[in-house]
Every structure is written in structure tokens, then in C-alpha cells.
Amino acid sequence: MSGCDLKPSQPPSILVISPVRDEARFIEAAIDSLSAQTIRPTAWVIVNDGSSDDTAAIARSRAAETDFIHVVDKPDRGHRQVGSGVIEAFNYGLAAAPVSDWDFIVKLDADITYGPRYIERMLAEFAADEKLAAVSGRVYRPEPGGDVEERKSPDMVCGPFKFYRRAAFEAIGGFEQTLQWDGIDIHRARMTGWRTRNISDPDARIHHHRLMGSSQVSIVHGRLRWGRGIHFMGYHPAYAVASGVYRMRDWPYVVGGLLIIAGYFSAAARGAERYPDPAFRADLRRWQRRQLAGLPRALLRAGLRRGSKRRGP
Known part of the structure; x- marks a missing residue:
């Protein structure tokens, strides 16, 4: 089955994949956010990508009490690898996913939180536009003076919560395991006739608990x-x-x-x-x-x- 659109007779199948490495500070709140959604995903695969802290233990503890969370361990490459390493872990989770007939796929970071109607709002956007490939809310990030909105052009989709329609995800060939994958995917969508966007809506605010573009170094x-x-x-x-x-x-x-x-x-x-x-x-x-x-x-x-x-x- 290659379903890619909302089905009126049943809720859509949503597969969420989260590559995580040393996210013990944030992952509990991330799990709370996704668990509180008015429309829950069909499956959430948390890929432990070589964590040396309590990330995997926290995820497994919560998975034991949440029926849609699945934790898998990816062999440790020995270091955090931004860009291509994130998609390597994402693809590992995709191969291990317990569902294959998903309608939507999400690449979700473990250092963000959002309100309970977030997924509901994204699905409404997809339902209103059959050529919408991917959508997100807008990101609010920490700065010294407090949280501020991350300024993006209207057609950009935030990297921490990439929400894709299946047909579009397959049309662009998925996420490329390379530097700057988050950007390449958006332009590939343009090239293949799809639209992407972010929306301004109080129910679709994403709070990113790391400063964007700061890296793990500085x-x-x-x-x-x-x-x-x-x-x-x-x-x-x-x-x-x-x-x-x-x-x-x-x-x-x-x-x-x-x-x-x-x-x-x-x-x-x-x-x-x-x-x-x-x-x-x-x-x-x-x-x-x-x-x-x-x-x-x-x-x-x-x-x-x-x-x-x-x-x-």
C-alpha cells in the first residue's frame, strides 16, 4: 500500500522517527508533547544513535507505558555527526519501523516541545492543499533576552519537525544522507512541483530548546x-x-x-x-x-x- 492522502473513513497513518544522541535533558518533555497530541502517531521510532547519557533508558521507560513508542539502538559511530549522521540514523529507524503503510512521515527532534493540537493543525493544512508536500509551524528559540520567533521564508519547513506527505517524500527520494539535507529537500520539492510552507498559528508553535545553528561546539x-x-x-x-x-x-x-x-x-x-x-x-x-x-x-x-x-x- 502506498497511501499518501487523508482517508475519510479512517485516521491517517503517521510514522514519526527521532534520531537521538545524548538528549537526556530534553527527551522527557519531547515525549510528553507527542503523547499529549489530539491526534497521535501510529508509531514513533526513537533511534538511540550512540547516546552515552540516560537518553535510551528514559525512552525505554516511557515506551513501556506508551503503546506507540518503539526504541531501537543504532551501532555507535563514536561521535555526533550533524547532517549526514542524522539522516543515517533516520533511515535506520525507517528500516526498523513497525508500520510500512504510513500516509505521512515525520522527522522529529528530541529537543522541541509544542501544543496538543500541533499534528491536528498540520493535517488540516494537508487536507486543504493536495500539492502540499511538507508543512510545519514556526519555531521559537532561546536567546539571551528570552524566546524569539525564528525568522524563515514562508516556504521553509522547520528542520526539527519535518512533516511530509508520503507521495511527496517519495517524489524527492526521501532525505539525502548528506550535509545540508534540510534545505536540499525543500528545493527538490519545488523542482518536482510540490509546495512547502510554515504557518503562523498559536496551536502550531514549536519551542526549540537549543539556539539554532549553535552546534554542539559553540x-x-x-x-x-x-x-x-x-x-x-x-x-x-x-x-x-x-x-x-x-x-x-x-x-x-x-x-x-x-x-x-x-x-x-x-x-x-x-x-x-x-x-x-x-x-x-x-x-x-x-x-x-x-x-x-x-x-x-x-x-x-x-x-x-x-x-x-x-x-x-
Whole structure:
């Protein structure tokens, strides 16, 4: 069976997969969030990817009292590997999943929480748009002054909660086991005629309990890695600069954006590896050039809207 749409006669089958490594601080709250959903998943596979803390023990304890949680142990590679390692663990969980006839698939991080109607809201979006490949709510992340909304373009889907329709997931070939997989999937969806988006809704808020792009080493390391990642993906240089400038409003202010730009151009200067699909990179750059061409008009519209609000009715 390759069901990929909502079935009116029965609830959809939802497969959730969570690669986890040393998430003991967060996983209990993550389990509470998913267990409290008004629409629960059919199965949740938690992949213990070499944890050295109590992550696996906590997950197993909760699995014993929750019928849809399944914990599997992946052989330890000996270190945390962002990017390709996450998808290696995700694919391990997919192969071990107790259900194969799922309609929707979710890649879920263990360091986020969200309200009880989150899945319900995502399914409503899928039901309203048959060409919607993936959807998410918006992410609120910790910064020194408190939680702030993570700014994303309307067509981006947050990496910590990737919610895909089966037909679209299969059309893009699943998540690629590579650096910058979270981004490659979105543009592949565009290329294959699907739509993606995030929605602003109080019931769809995601609270990310780690600072985005900080890495397990430091915020500086994470921002430089971000720049190297977008170089690998094939970003146009002008779009890379625009992305860095855009991120200057995020913590650490100004410096973080400069580090992204520095990471991109340092990778370019040394001829670092690129994503090995020239057609994908060329199409991505065409799309980015169109976005840049429309930027002055978008900024003007935004300025006019702000001016209208200041003047009042």
C-alpha cells in the first residue's frame, strides 16, 4: 500500500522517527508533547544513535507505558555527526519501523516541545492543499533576552519537525544522507512541483530548546558551519551574502551573520566540495536570482505597510 492522502473513513497513518544522541535533558518533555497530541502517531521510532547519557533508558521507560513508542539502538559511530549522521540514523529507524503503510512521515527532534493540537493543525493544512508536500509551524528559540520567533521564508519547513506527505517524500527520494539535507529537500520539492510552507498559528508553535545553528561546539562554530553548508548546497554568492545580512538580526547580533558569510566564502576560496548534482545547483541559483530580483519590490511593500500602520486608518 502506498497511501499518501487523508482517508475519510479512517485516521491517517503517521510514522514519526527521532534520531537521538545524548538528549537526556530534553527527551522527557519531547515525549510528553507527542503523547499529549489530539491526534497521535501510529508509531514513533526513537533511534538511540550512540547516546552515552540516560537518553535510551528514559525512552525505554516511557515506551513501556506508551503503546506507540518503539526504541531501537543504532551501532555507535563514536561521535555526533550533524547532517549526514542524522539522516543515517533516520533511515535506520525507517528500516526498523513497525508500520510500512504510513500516509505521512515525520522527522522529529528530541529537543522541541509544542501544543496538543500541533499534528491536528498540520493535517488540516494537508487536507486543504493536495500539492502540499511538507508543512510545519514556526519555531521559537532561546536567546539571551528570552524566546524569539525564528525568522524563515514562508516556504521553509522547520528542520526539527519535518512533516511530509508520503507521495511527496517519495517524489524527492526521501532525505539525502548528506550535509545540508534540510534545505536540499525543500528545493527538490519545488523542482518536482510540490509546495512547502510554515504557518503562523498559536496551536502550531514549536519551542526549540537549543539556539539554532549553535552546534554542539559553540555558536561561532555553528555559524561558520552554516556558511560552509550553504556553499556545499550551491548557494549563489549574492544570495549567501543576503542570507548572512538577514541573520545579523539574530543572536549573536551582526557577528553571527558575518560568520555565515565568512564560512561561505572561506569554503569557496579553498574549493570545498559541492553537492554533486549540477542540475540541482543550477536550478537553485536560478530560483535564488529570481528571489533577489524581487527583493526591492518586497522591501518597498513592507515599508508601505509599516507606514500605513503608523498613519492609522
